[in-house]
Amino acid sequence: MQGSDEPGIDRRDLLRMLAGVAAANALGVATWGALEALLPKGNADSWTKAVCRFCGTGCGVQVGMRDGKVTDVRGDELAHNAGVICVKGSMLRALPYVKGRLTTPMIRRGGKGSPLTAATWDEAMGLVASQFQAAIAASGPDSVAFYGSGQLFTEESYTANKLFKAGIRTNNVDGNPRLCMASAATGYTQTFGKDEPPGSYEDIDHADCLFVIGANPFHCHPPLHERMMRRKRLHPETTIICVDPRRTDTADHADIHLAPIPGTDLLLLNSMAQVICADGLVDVPFVERHVRFTDGSAPLDFAAFKAFLDASYVPEQVSQELGVPALDIRRVAHRFATAKATMSLWTMGLNQRTQGTALNAMVSSLHLLTGQFGRPGATPFSVTGQPNACGGVRDTGALSHALPNGRVVANPKHRQEMEELWGVPPGTISPKPGLPAVDLFQAMGDGKVRAALIMCTNPAQSLPNSAVQCANMGKAFLAVAEIFGDSETAQLADVLLPAALWIEKEGVTGQGERRYQYTPRLLRPPGECRSDLAILVELADRLGLGKLISARTPEAVWDEWRQISAHSKYNFAGITYPRLKALRGLQWPCPTPDHPGTPRRFVEGSDPLVAPGTGIEFYGFPDGKAVIATRPYVRSPELPSAEFPLQLTTGRVVEQWHTGTMTMRIPELRDGAGPAHIEISPSDADRAHVAEGARLRVISRFGSIEGLAHITDRCRPGTLFASFYDVKLLINRVVADHVDPVSKEPEYKVTAVRLELAQA
Ligand code: SF4
Known part of the structure; x- marks a missing residue:
């Protein structure tokens, strides 16, 4: 956006002329980008390369600043996205300034049901540490958990994983990438x-x-x-x-x-x-x-x-x-x-x-x-969903069954390797896999997980069968690091920890093509906000595990992490902070500081881990061969039936990012998307006597939700669609929570439902 002292057209004007973000999007990103090029570029004194905060495309952006404030964000023409960004990226300049930021720690002094009131960091972290210690003393390390995010920086996810698995000695480390990747x-x-x-x-x-x-x-x-x-x-x-x-x-x-x-x-x-x-x-x-x-x-x-x-x-x-x-x-x-x-x-x-x-x-x-x-x-x-699901969570092994660089908890050799690399005694890492997301929140309801730290995610809105899971969350002690105090998850917290956002902290993200990219710290966080890394370091200190978490700055953590990667086929020891600051990211494997990165893995001449003369080598298996397995089709438990004759599927819209926690606060994006609707085909609408805008009740085996109908031939007859960004349509309350038996990822895309007309 143009500075207020600048004459001429700004992005808001441009959107108005186009009648909004939706119209801009209908033009396609190429046309939108061409129109954006009309905007004046003289509205910033400095431009610094960074990475978009939102999706796993991981677009490079240029952040324009004047007088210490972000005044514009453009696509970075030298990055892999060649300057092309979507409407969310082009509204990034508004993100640090949206209203409603949580700027001070909050605690419920009177326990569950009492109001959240302002607290000092010392009080808040003291309460978190004492609740963790009490749960561990009474019920063992598996009574506590970490639930993270594909939106934390790599340094943060890596530190959380190490703290919980090698320090607290529980594998109850999972996160929202379980739900998507x-x-x-x-x-x-x-x-x-x-x-x-x-x-x-x-x-x-x-x-x-x-x-x-x-x-x-x-x-x-x-x-x-x-x-x-x-x-x-x-x-x-x-x-x-x-x-x-x-x-x-x-x-x-x-x-x-x-x-x-x-x-x-x-x-x-x-x-x-x-x-x-x-x-x-x-x-x-x-x-x-x-x-x-x-x-x-x-x-x-x-x-x-x-x-x-x-x-x-x-x-x-x-x-x-x-x-x-x-x-x-x-x-x-x-x-x-x-x-x-x-x-x-x-x-x-x-x-x-x-x-x-x-x-x-x-x-x-x-x-x-x-x-x-x-x-x-x-x-x-x-293609990946979140900006750091790949680099931050899959690569670091910050999931309940996993250890860094493709290792798994269940493998004794893998545990031994990580114990040596982390410098902890043999037998420190528990051989018992932790709980994946759906089971983890269920265990809160069962009283098995008594205290949890949730960072950079909003599971109360994003989990399937979410009403049941919210009730489960209400039974555990929840410390939630958040940027806003009113998200669905924040409302269930016992302690809220104000977190820094995007360019208020520095770190590395790994997007969908194995490319690590660096985001600089360009702004002071508001109020008392701290980086998630700082919160984890303080928790480690308060739990007496400060010696284990000795790397305390993003660069120190990254250096530890890249050296650990050198002991694996994910080797990115050559991706240093100075290179990341100078370049538009690097793709691993990248074993040495002079290696250019690997666009095509398993291919001789591109992948440094493939032996010369091999051509293609699938080195993930000892015989160098890839595996094709018979994959019998199994009917979904959510196919249509007499009781539930329709199927609901869910997804995203361009203007909104996931649960809308950030993007629903940016007026152009909120108005561009409008309220979420329940989309229905014309033939299904006819059969159920549903008019455009009618209030519908969608009922599944898991719950029910009401929302407004939008009749569209984009829906296949028999299929409904809704997006999950809008708190006024918490569609995940009806979504099935069956999981894949191997990955433990839930079946968001298929839920059998029936419809009723609801009272207006
Ligand atoms: S939201 Fe995704 S596609 Fe849009 S600019 Fe950001 S990274 Fe690129």
Whole structure:
């Protein structure tokens, strides 16, 4: 935004002329970016590179400042996003100045039910430490927990993980990436032996088939959508395939849109594999050299794998249950296999599923079967949701089953390695995996987890079956580090700790293509706000664990962490703070200070961990081969029934970030999105006598919620859609909390529901 003393047009004027953010978005990010270029750039004395606070695209931005205040934020033309940002990024300049910041610690002096009142840091942290100590003394280390976020800096998640697992000695460390990325991690690990995408965003520039499944980049990752559109403009022969039950804006821009019935798309992926195997589309030399097959417990040969597919997944067999014509399955399978380079992009539509691991692994398996791997443009690519779910949580192992750099709690060798690296006695790390998110909050209700520290996330709004989980949270002692005092989670807190935000602290985030990027501290936090790292260090001191948490500045923590990574296949010892400050991020592996980073993993010449002369080496497994497993389709417990004849699916909109805690306070974004609605197809609306704007009650096996109807042919008949950013439509109260048995990620995308007209 222009400074108040500047004449001429500013961003708010521009949005007004366009009739709002929604209209700006309808133009597409490229056009929006071109219009933004009209805005004067003389409204800042200095420009500093940083990273957008919001999504996992991890866009580089330039922060313009004058007189110590942020006056503008622009896309960074030298970053991977080439200056392209979405409307959320372009409104970042307002973020540090939104009203309602929590600026002082608050505690409930009279216990649960009493009001939160201002306190000193000493009082607040003293109370947190004493509650933790009391719970541990009475019920052991597993009676306390940490629940973190893919929005903390890496240094913060790493420190929390070390403090709880090697200090307090509980593995009850989980976070919101369990809700969004856990199935991507397990899918990659089961296929390649290591987590994180093998490819990069730049593969979009080389693909001539873009297979987008369970993702809506037009709204959720706009610069990536724009990059796909650019590829299509420059190379019109590029085929964009979109698989989504809704006719999204992404689907509108695709050449082929398949709209499966929610919960059935493993039928599609298995059926595509069947066509590929039956129609001679397998890259036999690639498969013979780089792949082994399994049924999950015993090795298979290719013939047995093909027989598994032939038995149940011929397109004509699955078409009706899937809701996609057999001819379309065949057409898409052939295009996927025969393109010069196919890139798959997916996100929550495949992750947030009871078969999320299988779906993730099966997309990668299609690439392995067809040899669509390792060349520019040929890669499976799981797009990530949060700005630091990959770098901060998946890489640091800040999840209840995990340890840093792909190690797991259940493996004695992995525990021993981390005990040596952390300098703690053998046997310190508990062999018992901690509780994943849904179980962790349930355990608060059961009295098994008695005290928890929650940082940088709003589980009271974001968890599935959230009304039940809020009741559970109400039974434990909750310390919540927050930027606002009125979020759904803050209202349940016993202690609120005011946290610094975005450029009020420095740190590193790892976005979706294994790229670590640095965000500088450019502002003083308001009031008494502290960084989450400072809060963790103080908790360590008060628990008598200060010696373990000896790295106390972001750079010192990063240096410890990158040295630890050198003892793994995630080696990024060469990514130092000075390099991060100078460069627009670096992609790991990056073992030495002169290494340029790795755009294509497992590929000789790009990945320094691949031995010369190997070509492609899947070094995550001892034999260097990737794994294709049989992935039988299992019907979702949330398929339609007589009692619940419709299906609810949920997602994001471009103007809003997750639970709207930040973006609903920025007027342009709040007004651009408007209130969340329950979207319903015209035929379902007719059948239920629902008029536009009618008040509806949505009822599932888990709860009910009321909201206003929006009738749209974007919804597949039989399917409702709602977004979760609006506290006036807490849609997660009705969302199913079944989880994937491997990843423990919940099934947000498919909940069986029925509708009633509610009283206005
Ligand atoms: S919200 Fe995501 S897509 Fe938008 S500017 Fe920020 S990082 Fe980029």
